[in-house]
Amino acid sequence: MSAQFQDVTLVHTSDVHLGSGYHCDEYLEKIVDVVQLSDVNGLLIAGDLFDHKEVSQQMVIDTFKKLGETNKPTVILPGNHDTLLTDSNFEFHLPSNIHILLKPEGESVLLADIGVNVWGKPVYDHTPAFRPLGETPNQTQGVWNIFMAHGMVVDSLENNLRSSPITIGDLTQADCDYVALGHVHAFRQILAGETIAYYPGTPSGIYEKTLIKVTFAAPKRVSVTRIDL
Ligand SMILES: [Mn+2]
Structure with a gap:
């Protein structure tokens, strides 16, 4: 039986930067507190x-334990920044609820229990040549389709010097219900045709600390709520 199309609410965060001296690592707990709310069905970390890469093994253990x-x-x-996760030597027994998108060409995970399909292309090559929203897949029928993309939104590739560019055209053409962006440390909606795309900001910076709750309601309504931590 195929997955059912259903109402679902997800937390969307990014740029937690665990292990940096600049950010405060206790914000992982604040994220988890929101995820634990009864109306939240899952978490996206863009x-x-x-x-x-040199964060302590204990931090890695604690992080996946809390998320698990x-x-x-x-x-x-x-x-x-996730060179720890993309390193070929990274091995960790992840809790069963955690999925890391690692395939360089892009990868999907179907969360059948909540009726969501998530696709994303991880950053291995943070250069202007890498296109986080390049070669996206077709929609999976009967579920909410979400793309995740970590990079910098730019108007076009003409004279572009930014690494991991995401063009307005890429976003406009994205055949999905929501684009969960990451990389920019500020809450921001990106206007691109009919596409709904947001940067959630960072939950752990020294300025505004934000994340997003995004609700998908059948038949096709997506609403975004900014959460200030
Ligand atoms: Mn980044």
Whole structure:
């Protein structure tokens, strides 16, 4: 039987930068507190969960333990700082609710229990040549389709010097219900045709600390709520 199309609410965060001296690591707990709310069905982390590769093993253990304890589907897209996750030597027994999108060409995970399909292309090559929303898949029928993308939204590729560019054209053409962006440390809606795309900001910076609750209501209504931590 195929997955059922149903109402669902997800938390969308990014740029947690665990392990940086600049950000405060206790904000992972604040994220988890929101995910634990009874009306939340899952979590999307759109890149830069960890700040760098040399974070302590204990921090890695604690992070996945906390994310595992929610028992809610959690999808992690590695960003340019997540060299820990994209390193070929990274091995970790993940709790069963956690999915990391690691395939360089892009990868989907179907969360059949909540009727959501999530696709994303992890950052292995943070250069202007890497296109986080390049070669996106067709929609999976009967479920909500979400793309995750970690990069910088730009008007066009003409004279572009930014790494991991996401063009307005890429977003306009994105055949999905929501684009969960990451990389920019500020809450921001991106206007691109009919596409609904947001940066959630960072939950752990020294300025505004924000994340997003996004609700998908049948038949095709998507509403976004900014949460200030
Ligand atoms: Mn980034």
